[in-house]
Amino acid sequence: MTIMMNSETAARKMADEGFSPSSDSEQVRWLSADTRRLAAHYLSGAVGLTMGYADFSLSPEFLKTNPSPNRQAAEAVRLIALNAPLRYIDGELLAGAATLKDATEHKIPLTKFSSISHTTIHFEKALKIGYRGIRDEIEQRLARGGLDAAALDCLESMRICLQAAGDWHQRYVELLEARIETCPKPERANCRAVLDSLQRVPENPPATFREGIQALWLLWDFQRLCGNWSGIGRIDKMLGPLLKADLDNGVMTLDGARELLAHFWIKGCEWITADSRGSGDAQFYQNIVLAGVDENGEPVANEVTDLVLDVVEELHISDFPIAVRIDSGAPDCLLARIAAIQRLGGGIVAIYNDDRIIPNLIQFGYPVEEARNYANDGCWEVLISGKTAFSYQPFDAMILLQETLGLSSRDGTQSPDFPDFESLYADFLSRLQTVLNRLMDQIPFNANQPAPLLSLLVDGCIESAKGYKEGGAKYTALSPHIGGLPDVANSLLAIRRLIFERQEITLKQLRDVLESDWENQEPLRCRIRKEFDFYGNDSAEADALVQRLFNDYTEIIGRERERHGVLRPAGISTFGREGTDYLPNRKAAASGQKRGAILASNFSPSPGTDRRGPTAVIRSHCSVDFSRLPCGTALDLKISPDSVRGPAGIQALSALMRGFVRLGGIFMQIDVIDNELLRRAQEHPDEFPNLSVRVSGWSARFATLSKQWQDMIIARTEQRHG
Numbered sequence: 001m002t003i004m005m006n007s008e009t010a011a012r013k014m015a016d017e018g019f020s021p022s023s024d025s026e027q028v029r030w031l032s033a034d035t036r037r038l039a040a041h042y043l044s045g046a047v048g049l050t051m052g053y054a055d056f057s058l059s060p061e062f063l064k065t066n067p068s069p070n071r072q073a074a075e076a077v078r079l080i081a082l083n084a085p086l087r088y089i090d091g092e093l094l095a096g097a098a099t100l101k102d103a104t105e106h107k108i109p110l111t112k113f114s115s116i117s118h119t120t121i122h123f124e125k126a127l128k129i130g131y132r133g134i135r136d137e138i139e140q141r142l143a144r145g146g147l148d149a150a151a152l153d154c155l156e157s158m159r160i161c162l163q164a165a166g167d168w169h170q171r172y173v174e175l176l177e178a179r180i181e182t183c184p185k186p187e188r189a190n191c192r193a194v195l196d197s198l199q200r201v202p203e204n205p206p207a208t209f210r211e212g213i214q215a216l217w218l219l220w221d222f223q224r225l226c227g228n229w230s231g232i233g234r235i236d237k238m239l240g241p242l243l244k245a246d247l248d249n250g251v252m253t254l255d256g257a258r259e260l261l262a263h264f265w266i267k268g269c270e271w272i273t274a275d276s277r278g279s280g281d282a283q284f285y286q287n288i289v290l291a292g293v294d295e296n297g298e299p300v301a302n303e304v305t306d307l308v309l310d311v312v313e314e315l316h317i318s319d320f321p322i323a324v325r326i327d328s329g330a331p332d333c334l335l336a337r338i339a340a341i342q343r344l345g346g347g348i349v350a351i352y353n354d355d356r357i358i359p360n361l362i363q364f365g366y367p368v369e370e371a372r373n374y375a376n377d378g379c380w381e382v383l384i385s386g387k388t389a390f391s392y393q394p395f396d397a398m399i400l401l402q403e404t405l406g407l408s409s410r411d412g413t414q415s416p417d418f419p420d421f422e423s424l425y426a427d428f429l430s431r432l433q434t435v436l437n438r439l440m441d442q443i444p445f446n447a448n449q450p451a452p453l454l455s456l457l458v459d460g461c462i463e464s465a466k467g468y469k470e471g472g473a474k475y476t477a478l479s480p481h482i483g484g485l486p487d488v489a490n491s492l493l494a495i496r497r498l499i500f501e502r503q504e505i506t507l508k509q510l511r512d513v514l515e516s517d518w519e520n521q522e523p524l525r526c527r528i529r530k531e532f533d534f535y536g537n538d539s540a541e542a543d544a545l546v547q548r549l550f551n552d553y554t555e556i557i558g559r560e561r562e563r564h565g566v567l568r569p570a571g572i573s574t575f576g577r578e579g580t581d582y583l584p585n586r587k588a589a590a591s592g593q594k595r596g597a598i599l600a601s602n603f604s605p606s607p608g609t610d611r612r613g614p615t616a617v618i619r620s621h622c623s624v625d626f627s628r629l630p631c632g633t634a635l636d637l638k639i640s641p642d643s644v645r646g647p648a649g650i651q652a653l654s655a656l657m658r659g660f661v662r663l664g665g666i667f668m669q670i671d672v673i674d675n676e677l678l679r680r681a682q683e684h685p686d687e688f689p690n691l692s693v694r695v696s697g698w699s700a701r702f703a704t705l706s707k708q709w710q711d712m713i714i715a716r717t718e719q720r721h722g
Contacts, residue, residue, distance in 0.1 A: 004220040004466075006411075006568035007110050008154055008694055009392070021490070021551040021565065026512070027576070028068075028314070029314065029324045029687075030255070030258055030310050030314055031258065031311070031314055031315070032261050033261060034091055034642060035262050035263065035266070037680070038089070038091060038092070038263070038266055039262070039265075039266045039269075039317065040491060041089075041692055042266050042267070042269040042270065042272065043269055043272060043317070043689075044689075045272045045273045046275035047087075047089070047267075047269070047270050047272070048270060048272045049273050049274070050087070050099070051099055051100065051101040051104070051194060051271070052085070052099075052100070052101055053100065053101050053102055053274035054080070054083070054084070054102055054109045054110055054639075055066065055370065056079055056110070057079075057110055058072065058075055058076060058079070058110055058111070062075055062595055067084065067293075068150075068153050068157075068450075069113065069447060069448055069449075070153055070154050070157035070450040070452050070467060071153060071156075071157050071160075072111055072113070072450070072451075073111060073113055073157065073450040073452055073453070074106055074156075074157035074158075074160040074161050074164075074450075075190070075453045076108050076109060076110040076111045076226070077108075077160070077161045077164045077226050077452070077453050078160055078161075078163070078164040078167070079110060079580070080100065080109055080110070080164070080168075080225060080226055080309075080414070081164035081165065081168035081171075081222075081232060081721070082164075082168075082171075084099055084100050084168075085224060086099070086171055086175050087099050087270075088172075088175055088176070088179065090183065090187050091190065092261050092263060092267070093193075093194060093259060093263040094194065094197075094213065094217050094260070094263050094264060094266075094267055095175075095176060095192070095194050095195075095212055095214070095217075096172060096217050096218045096220050096221045096222070097153070097221065097225075097267070097270055098224040098225040098270060098271070098622040099225070100225060102227070103115070103224060103226065103227040104271050104284075106227065106229065107227050108226060108450075108501065109226065109227060110228040110378055113228030113448070113449060115226070115228050115229065115451070116229070116230070116448055116449075116454050116469075117228070117230075117284075117285045117378060117450050118285060118377040118378060118379060118381070118386070118390055118391060118467060119230055119231065119285075119377055119378060119383075119385075119389070119390055119454070119458075119468075119490055120215065120230055120232065120375050120376060120377060120378055120383070120386065121229035121230045121285070121385070121386055121454060121457040121458055122235045122385070122386025122387070122457045122458060122459060122676065123216060123219050123220065123232065123233060123238065123386070123457065124233070124234065124237065124238050124386065125386060125457070125459070126202060126215075126219050127202070127206060127215055127216060127219070127238055127456055128205055129205060129211060130201065130202055130203050130204040130205045130215075131162055131165060131166065131202055131203045132203050132204055133205075134162060134281055134456055134457075134462075135162055135393055136158075136554045137462045138155055138158060138159055138162070139461075140464055141462050141463060141465065142155055145654075147465055147623070149464075150463030150676070151409035151466070151573075152465070154452065154465050154466060154467055154470070154472075155462070157450070157452035157619075158452045158453075158455060158456050158461075158462065160452070161452045161453040161456060162456060164453075164628060165202075165218075165222050165453075168222055168225075169198070169202070169203070170219060170375075172196055172198060172218075173195065173199065174197035174320045175492055176191055176194055176198060177195065177593065179191050180192055180195065185612045186300065188373045190493065193210075194422050197210045197211050197214040198218075201214055201215035201218070202215040202218050202219050206238045206242060206703065208245075208246055208251065208252070209239060209242040209243040209245075209246045209252050209260070210252070210258055210260060211242075211266055212238070212239050212242040212243075212557060213239060213260050213261065216235070216238065216239065216264075217264055217267065217363055218667070219230055219457070220286075222453075223453060223454060223457075224284075224383050226453050227480075228451070229284045229285045229286070229378065229452065229455045230285070230286075230378060231285055231286060231287040231288075231289075231375065231376060231377060231378030231379075232286060232288050232320070233287075233289055233327050233375040233385045233386075233666050234289045234290070234292070234300065234373070234375055234385075235288050235289075235290070235304065235308065236290050236291065236300055236301065236302055236304040236305040236308065237294060237300045237373075239304045240300070240302035240303060240304040240305070243257050243302070243303050243304055244302065244303065244546070247303065248618055250360060254303065254307065254587075255258065255681065257303070257304075257307055258307045258310055258311060259350030261304070261307050261308060261311050262311045262314075262315060263309050265312070265315060265317045265319075265320060266315070266317065268286060268317070268320050269317060269319050269321045272701075274534055276657045278555070278577060278705070278706045278708075278709060279695060279698075279700065279705065279706075279709055280695055280698065280699075280700020280701065280704050280705050280709065281700060281701055281704035283695070283700060284319075284378075285377070285378025285379055286319065286320055286321075286378060286698075286700075287320070287321050287323060287375075287376050287378050287379065287380070287697070287698075288308070288320045288321070288322045288323070289322075289323050289324075289325060289352075289375045289376060290305050290308060290309075290322060290323070290324045290325065291305055291324050291325045291326065291334070291352065292326075292352070292354055292372075293325075293358075293372050293515045294371075294372065294373065295369040295370075295372050295373050296369075297372060299712045300325075303539075306337075306560075308322070309322075309337055309338075309341060309349075310523060312341055312348055312349065313340065313341050313344065313696075316344060316346055316348070316690075316692070317348075318346050318347070318692035318699035318700065318701070319699075321350070321694075321697070321698055321699050322348055322349045322350070322351045323339075323346075323349075323351065323352050323376060323380065323667070324338055324340075324349060324351050325351075325352045325354050326351050326352070326353065326657065326661060327353065327354040327355045328355050328655075328662060329656075329659060330658070330661070332561070332654065334481075335653075335657050335658060336650050336651075336655065337653035338653075338654075339512075339644075339653035339654050339657070340650060342653055342670050342671075342672055343641070343649060343653065343672050343693070344574050344672070344695065345641070345671065345672050345673045345691075345693075346671070346673075346691075346692035346694070346695055346699055347670065347671035347673075347694020347695075347699045348692065348699055349670055350380070350667060350669035350670070350693075350694075351657055351660070351667070352382075352666070352667050353660065353661045353664070353665055353666055355661060355664075356661075356664050356665065356666055357371075357374060357574070357627055357632070357666060358371045358374070358632045359371055359627065360382075360626070360627055360629070360666075361374055361384070361405070361630060363630070364569060364620045365506055365561060365629065366384055366628040370384045370387065371384075371588075371716070373385070374427050376697070377390045378697075379575070379696070379697030379698065380632065380634050380667050380696075380697040381479065381571060381573075381632055381697075382473070382569075382630070382631055382632040382666075382667075383475075383477065383631075384474075384475060384507055386458060386474040387458065387459040387473060387475055388458075388473060388474070388477055389444070389458065389468050389469065389473035389476045389477070390476075390477050390479070391473070391474075391477075391478055391479070391480060392480070392571060392573070392631070393439045393442065393479065393480045393481060394481045394483055394573065394574070394575070394577060395439065395480070395481070395482060395483065396483045396484050396577070396582045396585070396586075397432065397436055397482050397483060397484045397485055397487075397488045398483075398484035398488060398491075398582070398586055398589070398599070399548075399582075399585060400428055400431040400432055400435065400488075401428055401488050401491060401492070401587070402586070402587055403431055403512070404424060404427045404431060405507070405511055405514070405590075407511060407514055407515065407587045408515065416481060416508050417506075420497070421492075421496045421499055421500040421664040424495070424507075425492065427601060428488075428492075429552055430605075432552070432553065432556065433556050435660065436480055436553075436556050436557060439496050440476065440480065440557070440560065440563045440568050441563070441564070443478075443564050443566060444469070444476060444478045444482070444566060445470055445471050445476075446469045447467075447469070447470055450467055450469070451467050451468040451469055451470040454468050454655060455467045455468045455472060456554070458472070458473045458474075459473065459474045460473045460474035460475075462470055475567055476565070476566050476567065477566065477567040477568070477569055477629040477631075478566050478567070478568060479568065479570065479573040480483055480557055480568065480570060480573075481567045481572060481580060481631070482553055482572050483572075483573060483574040483577055483578065484574070484578070484582065484599060484600065484607060485546070485550065485553070485572055485600075485603065485604055486534075486536070486546060486590065486600040486603065486604070486606055487589060487593075487599045487600050488549060488597075489534075489535055489542065489545040489548075489549050490532075490534040490535055490542070490545040490589070490606060490609065491589050491590040491591045492545055492549075492588075492592035493532060493534065493545050493591070494528055494590045494592070495510065495543055495590050496545075497532075497569070498510070498528075498590075499521040503681070505524075509582050511591060512647070513588075514587050514588045514589070514590065515587065515588075517587075517588045517594055517595045518588055518592075518594055525592045525594075526592075527607075528590075528591065528592040528609075529591075529592040532551050532592075533612075533655060534590070534591060534605070534609040534610075535600075535605050535606070535610075535620050535700040536604075536606075536608070536609055536610030536612075536616065536617045536620050536621075537605075537606025537609075537611060537612045537616050537617075537620065538608060538612060538615075538619040538620050539620070542620070543620050543623040545704075546623065546624060546680065547623060547624050547625075548621070550572075550624040550625075550628070551624075551625070551628070552627060553570065554570050554628035555628075557569075558568040558570065558628060569604060569630035570628070570629050570630065570631055571629065571631030571632055572602065572603045572629065572633035573602050573603075573634065573696075574600070574601050574602050574696075574697055575602070575635060575696045575697065576601070576695060576709065578598055578601055578712070578713060579598045579602060579658065579708060579709065579710060579711065579712035579715075580601050580709075583596065584599070584668070586599070591606070591609070593606070598711065598712055598715045601636050601696070601712070601716070602633055602634040602635070602636055602696065603621060603633040603635060604617070604621070604634070604635055604636040604716075605617055605620070606639075607715040607716050607717050608715075608717055609717075610717050610719070613719060613720065614637055614639065614656055614719040615656070615659065617637065617719070618635070618656065618659055618660050618663060618668075619663065621665060622634045622660065622663035622664050622665045624666050625664075626666050627664075628667065632666045633666055633667065634667045634668070634669060634697070635660070635665060635667070635668045635669070635717065636669055636671075636694070637652070637656075637668065637669070637670045637671070637700075637719060638670075638671050638673065638713075638716040638717065638718050638719060639670060639671070639672045639718075639719050639720075640672075640674055640718050640719065640720045641672050641673065641674055642674070642720070643719075643720040644672060646720075653670065653672075656668075666703070669672035669691055669694050669697075670694075672693040673693060674718060675714055675718050677691070678693070678702065678710070678713060678714050679714065680704050681703065682707070682710050682714070684703075685702075685703035686703075688702060688703060689702065689703055693705075693713050695713070697711065
């Protein structure tokens with residue numbers, strides 16, 4: 001089955017009405033009108049709406065053989081390759097499409113098995129050696145022997161998946177060959193160019209930039225078609241050398257390369273349907289990492305880096321969130337370029353701090369070459385891409401404090417009255433240690449979550465003849481992630497001062513107040529909210545409590561780099577759980593919030609408590625010793641557009657980023673948008689279909705967020721700089 005489209009007709013009305021994916025009417029135009037119309041078509045959801053569920057299935061005869069989970073997954077991949085609808089839109093510069101709606105549901109189509117996300121697999125290696133080189137690795141491993149039945153089954157399943165990838169590729173070759181014979185003459189030259197770029201790759205390493213970007217798209221999109229949601233990683237490191245060679249040889253221009261990259265970004269919108277899906281329609285863990293250094297410590301930033309930023313600035317597509325790796329030596333022009341895109345809104349471009357992250361990873365035990373080549377898991381958690389099977393364990397520290405206070409004791413008993421603050425803190429710390437010990441005893445291996453296709457591109461899986469979820473990767477990491485840490489610190493600050501220092505209220509009275517959700521205590525609640533300088537205000541007292549909590553949390557985890565053969569890097573996150581999963585179980589907080597209030601996201605201040613501007617927020621955030629946090633954390637900032645207009649606005653955002661790096665932060669995501677616009681978009685979503693916002697490690701079109709998620713974005717403090 002083949003889906004053929006002509007984008008021009010479908011998108012012309014939007015283009016004629018002045019539709020622009022960007023919200024900035026004064027931005028420069030680099031891309032062709034045809035490319036912009038194609039972007040409009042994809043962003044409208046018209047392409048995504050052509051997806052359907054697989055109308056084929058595993059045969060009863062095959063299932064009667066009682067195949068292993070790996071073999072079932074491999075057979076599903078084989079059938080997908082042979083039967084999934086193909087899509088080619090006239091004018092596209094790249095071939096390949098993930099056309100099955102089943103894959104958008106985080107499962108391997110045709111099976112009951114969950115697929116894999118929170119990872120970035122080894123596309124760089126696949127580009128260097130091609131599928132051919134990976135096939136050779138499998139054959140060499142089989143030839144060495146010493147494999148039991150399970151290992152043989154795993155490798156054979158990988159081999160089936162590799163053949164399936166080739167079958168899918170061949171179907172697109174045949175599609176383009178047929179299209180050349182039937183398409184209108186003006187389109188024929190483009191079809192020929194797409195076919196020429198498709199013939200050799202990804203079976204073989206690409207020889208040109210055009211082959212390289214086509215190969216990368218096919219490598220990534222076939223994984224996606226089969227349900228795996230991998231990040232892409234360091235696209236400029238992978239494609240930059242190919243583009244430089246083409247430029248030097250005169251076979252490619254910067255304008256031509258920009259158009260190709262734009263089509264990569266546009267095709268990444270293939271799953272947009274404009275349907276609400278709670279946390280947004282772009283949460284598919286497809287992050288891009290730019291710049292930084294290579295394994296030898298040499299700068300990576302190149303022509304591809306610049307062109308990617310061109311494409312994002314012009315099209316403002318949020319489906320590939322970008323994280324730029326910078327350090328204290330980052331040139332002013334790079335920071336200004338990042339700031340210019342951030343100022344457009346959408347939260348598309350965030351930053352990593354190489355000065356902090358690379359030493360963290362080396363200290364944790366990774367070789368320096370691997371540490372320098374870090375990326376993320378498709379969200380923002382730091383890992384060694386292509387070598388790591390990653391997952392994380394979120395938990396809510398606010399629940400532990402509630403148990404200490406007797407608000408939600410699991411055994412139904414009230415906690416004792418503590419004679420002093422240190423006794424209360426010790427009780428909380430004991431509960432924290434119990435939770436962490438339980439989490440660190442968990443093992444993430446799961447033979448019933450097969451991943452033979454994904455395992456092809458993860459170092460260690462072929463050599464060990466074990467899949468991604470079976471301990472086959474070079475590194476398996478299961479990272480505890482504490483949530484609510486700033487809120488615990490804020491509550492402890494209020495408890496210490498009101499109960500143990502001023503003795504204005506007893507612990508029992510506070511319990512009653514919080515259980516009643518501050519009933520008849522509004523004057524006290526408002527006084528706490530007004531009087532206390534909580535975390536995020538560069539307050540020495542508040543930040544000291546955050547530091548204490550942070551140090552105790554990271555010290556407990558840091559005692560064991562690994563347990564049960566699994567790495568345990570510490571992280572801090574909420575990923576929106578502060579307004580979803582955690583919210584129903586949280587009581588009122590001693591820091592003055594009522595039950596149901598949305599509290600701190602990730603390691604950011606609690607909304608409304610950060611009153612002294614973004615610089616104070618950064619100073620509080622960076623007051624802890626982030627060398628103790630190898631998996632990382634995020635600082636979320638929402639900046640008022642009015643405060644960053646003109647050249648001074650670029651300088652202000654650049655200064656925030658440079659200060660964040662200088663103070664030792666890890667990862668910062670800035671969204672420039674005002675709440676008035678967000679409230680209008682919430683009331684009139686049809687008027688703002690492509691308004692994007694930063695959610696957590698991903699960006700999403702605001703209209704596709706549920707009201708619960710929209711309220712979380714609106715609740716964040718709107719900072720003004722200057």
